[in-house]
Amino acid sequence: MGQSIFIQALGRPATTVTCAMLGGIYGYITAKGIGYDQVGLSHEKTLGRWEIWRIVTAQLSHVELLHLLFNLTTLWSIGDFEASDGFAAKGGVAYYVQMSTILLLLSGVVTLALYHVLGVLLKREQYLSVTTVGYSAVIFGWMTILAVSGSASFSVFGFGNIPMYLTPFASLVLTSIIIPRASFIGHLSGILVGFLVATEVLDWLTLWWLASLLAWAAAFGVYHMVRTGRLDVPWLRMLHQDSGDIETGSPAVHIVGGVLERR
Template sequence: MGRPLIYDILDRPASTCVIAICSATWLYIQQRNVGYSDVGLSYESVISQGQYWRFITSAFSHISFLHLVFNMSALWSLGVVESFNDYNLGTAYYIQYTTILVLLSGLMVLGMYHVLITRAKLEYYRRVTAVGYSCVVFGWMTILAVRQPSLKLNLFGLLSLPISLAPFESLIFTSIIVPQASFLGHLAGILVGYLIGWGVVQGMTIYWAATLTFWIALGFVWSLSRTTSFQLPYLEVDSVYIYKLVRSFSNFARKQLGVALSLVITFWDIMKLASTFFQKRCSIEISSHARIQTNTRAPRAELA
């Protein structure tokens, strides 16, 4: 007789919460008939339109039930991180660096899109939309590959992979089997995972994780109210006041913290400046493109 599921849930509280959030988000999307282009992460929506809230909605949204099951199954297997308290991992570590993975993998995806658009002149990537939690899944797979190379990863109860090879094996496998899989999104998760596993990005504590989460939540509400018709009752967000808060806090961070963490904390400050810069560069090209194409094609979805 196997171990009761309740014990696994108690051993992996953070993973269980993420699975519950992603499942509830999928149900909400299905009931409200929300399209992937309404919640996904794309260069045009974030850089040109300032919809920074998509960093969060894209990570926790999934296009189909099968997409959700694949990502949540892999996430559940990787939740073993929460039980490794003896290896400086554990639930607290998992929560702290999941926040970093969500944020930095989204930024890295946009950075890759920007290079492809501006350097390689591939305008196609301006409207490619990434949706899904697998950026974070690939990130944790990579962290475990660095921190626990002898571990084996069980996927769906059918496939067992040496964790040291799992990130790039899974990257190639999913790209072949699932044509819509976001190669760049998965690659971004792997690269951020190596940055964390090798200690390039470090120094997170419960205090700083809570502080970062607060600023992400504040930026989420601010950008949502600023760029959509969605309004939260009894809550009014003054963008000028928030920007002043971010500036003052980022100045404090630069003096008190390391470079890597201060860059994370000043995320909204950087994105606001980048949005202003790129919006000026792209506005003429986008408007002329819209006039030429009378029938605009829907953005392509990539499963992240």
Template sequence: MGKPLIYEIWEKPATSCIIGICSLIWFYIQKKGIGYSHVGLSYDTALEGHHWRIITSAFSHISILHLVFNMSALWSLGVIEQLGHVGLGVEYYLHYTMLLVVLSGLLVLGIYHILIKRFSLDYFRGVTAVGYSCVVFGWMTILSTKQPSSKLELFGLLSLPISFAPFESLIFTSIIVPQASFIGHLSGIIVGYAIAWGVIHGMNNYWAVSMLGWMVLVFILSLKKSGTYDFSFLEIESVEESSLPSVRFLSPENGRTLQMSASDVGLNLV
């Protein structure tokens, strides 16, 4: 007999929370009748300043089949949380999940940019990516490198050797689900290898908290700037001297403002 579900949830707290969040978001999307075009990531929407979609696209699923497939694979990959003795574990999982979400989304946009500008494939301007697949494929790749003897269980029926799982799943989903984003999945694999081979490394609690803070700030500012959501307490103005944005938080009680310019937060342009 297998372990009781509650025991497995206790062993995979981060994975269980992410599955819960993605499931709640799917339920909300279905209840409100929200389409993938409202939460997904595309090249054109990124140019329009909808940078918040890098986050929403990762955690949103439109169809129940898409959600079940991704969450089933993610549940199997949750074994990473139990491998602290080989340098993985819960902290590693949380730290690099954030990197996989952000970097895979940025890489998708970068590939779209090359295809559009270099090869004149304007079709990719409107291609919208949605789903947690990029992160799932990234973790498949990391686990296949760190623990090549592991197995990937799908739906409790299919078992794949983890060493081949990233590319097997890439081909399988491309054939079975024609709408699946080949570029999105491939981006997750590339970022996964970069992490597993140490090209991207050095994440700790300090950098994770700092990165989370910047993610929240950019998320809110892009929502405001793109006109998607009106934060009445927040105003974005241009700074004449440097042409960089300035942020003001409005106090509803006395009308006083707290102003923060790009120079105040130590922003460096490279």
């Protein structure tokens, strides 16, 4: 049995690494006593406080063991695609990383957009404080991609197979039953982004463009953290030539006669 699992792991390296990463992050979160509020995705914290990093931390984090095991099992079942001949034709591991990254980032953005519509436009204010965690949106996105691409069936935890086109919706219902606290909006966001990927709407997001957008997003995030005093990078503070930092209250740094002066 162990040898069989080992051989499967070698045949799906990207899935194996992802499962190990999610398990490792769960172990760290559990050891540190980190909860939903510290890593989760919510409209109130992500947009209200501009903690954009939550789009990433929320989806890579699991606070409950049952949620983690459910996601790992489902992700491993989807990994059959990685061991197929069609996977190599699409680009292999690079394709897996590219699509998973797109699903992770865009599903987070879509989730926030839906929370904004529900909470702000439709006045359902409870959606502004809902906090979600877990890799489920990416998994639901992959299910949708495989369903649209014509994959025949999906193994349900090894007990049987269901038609692939029913998988995203069957899993949506099953997850809601097994894990009542699971985010319906988050899972739906994964399905929507999965359809965009599968219908080639996002084909322009190559690895180069994706890396470029991530670099700009990271630069903006660091700049914002410096401006709000959450990150101290002195050489970035020197770029401000105004009378002071309005957001942090820090005095501006000026160069006078080759000497740094604070005003």
